[in-house]
Amino acid sequence: MIDRVITSGTFSLDGGTWDVDNNVWLVGDAREVVIVDAAHTAGPIAERVGGRSVKAIVCTHAHNDHINAARELAELTGAPIRLHPADQVLWEQVYGPEVTYEPLADGEKLMVGGIALQILHTPGHAPGAVCVHAPDLGAVFSGDTLFKGGPGATGRSFSSFDTIIASIRERLLTLPSETVVHTGHGESTSIGAEAPHLEEWIARGH
Template sequence: MKWTRIPLGPIQTNAYILEDDSGSALIVDPGAEAEKLISLIKEKNVKPLAILLTHAHFDHIGALDLVREEWNLPVYLHEEEKDWLQNPSLNGSARLLGQGITAKQADVLIEKDQKVKIGSFQFDIFHTPGHSPGSVSYYFQDEGIVLSGDALFKQGIGRTDLTGGSYDTLLKSIHEQLLTLPEPTIVLSGHGPETDIQTEMDENPFLNGFSL
């Protein structure tokens, strides 16, 4: 499986295109600049199968409807944030932008940690709340990558001062759901460059000294 990171919008939120050997693809967090993202997907000549949302903050959903409508794609989102796509107060756009960003409701609501298969893509979904109540991470074991959204960054963690955020909950999620993955696992975050589990265990200043 190949992956491509595309920073989009004023906050440079990372969208990802995941491609398998057959030319199928998954799209993760289409946050902004829909035309740019759609053009890139078409240039790659892949067939998107679904959109995976790590959570429903405005900077991760700004291009959602245009991208989903281009290929009539199902959208996956945790049930804790099922109302956020249509509510600017919940998704943060009212507070942080002063204007409302909305999208249509998700098609598939994630209710629990589970294994999922879409086409040839097989992955685990882990509930990793703290940055937001419905944050999830997508773990592709065979490829050794995890898409952590805004839970875990290179040398950082997600902010917890937005609706439903909790610092203690976020640290618990990271330690129980992410740092338990194999140390070479590559972490693809919602902002910034990739890292790996071992590096963050050893060097992330927010994680050192935390105990459950």
């Protein structure tokens, strides 16, 4: 139902470049999947998809390391790219205006393999950042909004610490405590493991 592919490459923003490993999540069943974040290299992701149909390529946000395989994967699979339009400025840094996507909306529900995926707009790390909640699976795919040990980075352009804290408090920490958090980088965690530390993050962030 949930599968992970780890791909490696670089993240570039504000004139800096960093080596990163990204988690690419496949959610679905034996017939169809949704890909959460098309990072770095299309080949290994397409290989893991196998013969299944891809219903959508959902981008949790438009930093280059989360979308740089999206166009190629869309061409390989015929699946639409989905992104919250508030990240248009970041999208255009990678693809310009000529590569298009279908807008994601807060509260939208996607169905794949009988599983409901609900889109939660969680700005802060990026203006159009979203998390993908799969209540049937007791999981949320958090992109770079929430990690094991704290919120995503907010020190670069188009990000805001106060906004990401509000998003986590209002949209994520209200989920059941046993909800597994599948992150954009690194290890998974749970809402229950992260919730007690909110005030520490706020103190540290300010």
